[in-house]
Amino acid sequence: MAATLQTARTPGSTVNEAARPRRRGVSPRMGQLIQIVSLILVLVAWQLSGNFLNPILISTPSRIVSDFGEILLNGQLVQAFVGSAVEMAIGFGLACLVGISLGVLMGRWRTAEHAVDPLVSFGNATPTIALLPVMEIWFGLGLAARLAFIFVICIWSLLINTLAGVKNVNRGWADVGRSFGLSPFESTRRIFIPAAMPFIFAGMRLALAQAAVGMILSGQEIGETGLGGLVENFGSFFQTGHLIASIISSTALAFIAFWLLARAQAHFCPWIRAMSARR
């Protein structure tokens, strides 16, 4: 016993060194190193594959970078990126507005729930791609159809999750509202909606992923525009390098969207992290 204590106090050795138990596996820093090294190895292997594989198949990092530069400089990428981003934002935004409002209404008003429920079951179950031609028939072959498609693809997650959130509000909190004389509307506004926020944001995350898919798909099929249009175009001409660059750009757009959503949650509902930590 005394010996171990003395080791801990020997000058030159930190207390941590002596106190830390033998760990299984790798340290975090080693883990990061392995990640970087393996990434580099993949890129190198990829690049070398171009020497004996037809570049049409998977292209090479160097080609992708130069193709990326090309479509960036000639404005194609920027135009497509911005166009897609705007369409996704509008489609998603409208879906949030309608989906969340309906979810709250249905959660608080039984009649509304009974009335809209069949529509939700039907709409949620329908394979969304099948609705593409429907959107074209109803809204024409342009922007309106694309927005409608994005709207329809992601509204269900928003509605269903919001509904679940409102109906699952802690009974005690609901009691607080009633006990202090808040009207049903006031209770909805001051208690049910804030309480349902974790569910609502979860629904928004799901819907955002769906909106991204809808954005690409509608860009491909309706008017060949935006990032989806680039994918469609480069794909059909076997310009794999440009194609991969476009796909990576789409991924980047989705990442940015998710990041923005996370920032929004942190800003408007900082209590959610605190709540989940407590439970």
Add this chain to the structure above:
Amino acid sequence: MLDIVGVSKTFETRDRRVAALQEVSLSVRDGEFLSLVGPSGCGKTTLLRIIDGLTDATSGRIIFNGVELQGVSREMAFVFQDINLLPWRTVVQNVEIGLEGRGLSKRARRQRALQALELVGLETVADAPPYTLSGGMQQRVGVARALAVDPKVLLMDEPFGHLDNFTRENLQVEVARLWQSLKMTVIFVTHDVDEAIFLSDRIALFRTNPGRIAEIVEVDLKRPRWEYNVRAEPNAIRLRERIMDELEVRKLQLA
């Protein structure tokens, strides 16, 4: 002042009917501290909720100052066993909740809320989030929330049930002091007989299956009761024995 007349409550589930309360009648005196005491399942919480309007009675009436109550009254405030502070609001915002929707300005609301927090000694944590407070502090916020609306009747549902013994004893004294200085009527639900004896003017003893009042006893002990050891008082000991007999004998008979 407050009359509970023939209140019954039956809960029906798919497989059984539970007679939580059967023909309970009780008159509450103005300004008194009345405890409802009994084992779990005897309906005391249900009765308190019916008085507050949170639960509907199957039959019977609640008459408050001559008027039959339909639902919630602005003159009554409830303190919950689970405390139920809203985590997305700060302490003072939680206390304000009863004052919202009444046409008060934001500043006036905050003013009243801060005053209520002062009553329980928590004005210093007014802008803190509730999860940073201990259980005892949170429940004091719950009490402040109820006091903020200036109620004539304070309904407390086993408010210290989830707290440790030390905190519970401190809060019992705080409640006793508040009641003494604010002079309102308190109806207090607890299963802790000593707590009831410490705090109350009268204690209503409940039986279970079905829930009903067996007896109402007067607590004839000097006030203020925090200035001496109530538990050691012969009168208190006798009272405690009598209450335990009333409650325990029933338990044995059911077994």
